[in-house]
Amino acid sequence: MNLPEQSLAFILADNGYDVWIANSRGTRFSRGHTSLKPIEPDYWDWTWDELLAYDLSATFQLVHDQTGQNLHYVGHSLGTLIALAAFSQEKLLNMLRSAALLSPIAYLNHLPSPLARALLFIAQDLYWLGVYEFAPRGGQAVNKLLEDFCSTPGINCSDIVTPITGPNCCLNSSVTNEFLEYEPQSTATKNLIHLEQMARTGTIAMYDYGNENDNMDHYGQPTPPVYNMASIPNDVPLFLSYGGKDYLSDVEDVQVLLENLKDHDGDKLVVQYIDEYAHADFILGVNANRIVYDPLMAFFKIN
Template identity: 40%
Template sequence: MASNLQIVVSFLVCGMAMVDAISHSDSIRSGNFSAVAAGHGVCRSVVEPQGYSCSEHKVTTKDGYILSMQRLASMSGSRSRKPVLLQHGLFMDGMTWFLLPPGQNLAFLLADNGYDVWIIHGPVSKGYLVNKLTSVTLLCPIAYMHHMSSLLMRGSIDLFFAEKFLEKMCKLPFAGCNSLMTALSGKNCCLKPSAMDSFLENEPQPTSTKNLLHLSQMVRRGTIAMYDYDNEDKNVKRYGQPTPPVYDMTQIPKDLPLYLTYGSTDAITSAKDVQILLRSLKDHMGGKLVSQFVDNYAHADYVMADNAREKVYEPLLGFLKMYN
């Protein structure tokens, strides 16, 4: 296997990474890693019909979570470059990367460019990748959320109804899922109808109540901090202090290549909040922090727009090749 890994991460609805030497002998936080039968999983139903090599795996983390993963390569079977981990966002799963057709979605484009592509379903345990990353690409990254303008997203997070609400409303003939998607994520410029159909068939996915509570706290308080138990004794027991610690962006290695891309009409990832994030990374090593501002792009465009390849994925591939 290649010696380093890159990661692309999709936040909320849309991210990616390159990682150091991952192999079958590696583990997630010393957990168990093993191949599983393909069955009717993503490989058999989505990847292999397009002529790509694919294998299904499962990961049992040290804290007991069982995550599914897929590994795919180009139709030639070549994996000459570094491994790439595709991490979906909240309310989504690994199908995020296949909403667009072959030749347009990020997973197949990476495989076609020779990358060893790994798709994960579920969260990565903290601390697993920090010493293995060679670069990180963030699509419409959510960190600070104080300027989130989507009232629908704010309400759904606070009331914990996003998953069922979207599922039911999109199926009503008078509602129109495109209009609902606009209310949720901002005015998307270029959603591909077939990608929207795939979204309705596979998404959204459930998440934990604690995840939603945590998001709600950060939206309401304008902070990027660990989960607040709203009880000083519980916070002290968990963190050793009465209030939850703030995530320290300066702890991100200053020489780690970072690529952030965000859109002008995104109602979830506000450009103002991304600017706050970029300011927190102001001491990052010159040339190692790249940001891309995409005019007229909203949150869903990053995985469902008919021009996502030209607007986002090709510049992203250029960034990865620069640090490959």
């Protein structure tokens, strides 16, 4: 959406990197399946647990097999959560060179975005109503929710991006409308329930099926297994960049993550804080090439 010299994928390619871009399952770009159709409930029976266990793993394996090289990984938002959870289980590390995590999401206890909280906390009701695909674009149930939210006094939905991401400082205004032509994309309602569980409990755990018997059936224990961020090996090269105005990757939640990484090797952890940045600035900011991508490239070069 931005100019090539402002876009990370082009910058990486221009610097000689092989660039592979993955689409999350359920989006308009990734709705294929070997046997199921999107109209079937089973198609949407997943959360980010499956994105980690199957999709991210398959992506790493494909790139590794095709190139014969280990990967530098770049994740933004949910892409950071699945990577951190994988690393905490010491998965994928045999194919990893380093990871850059922009707007890192791990803990969601604060989550200052009013719209994100509304969407997460209504997800359980939608699920029990039989709405298994959370479709922000064209779904009647979600459209009704957005209408109700936008009619709330003090909420201005003329700019729908800000209530979700925070007040982005550095977007090209012409890009915002184009951004809304593509985003937000569909996901599984069950995935939102999983994120709501994280926001409510302040923990990072696998999906909670709501009772001990079902959890026993899935996990062999009465409560869901926890992803322990402190278990990420101390020598994994990590670049974390977060913003002071971000409504999804809240500063206090990032501090909890950093506390879990306090024993990380000093030369393997780069932490960047950008006070004026919100969630979308990291991927669409017109100055992100200078503020974020230049240090990110330097990090890649030494790893």
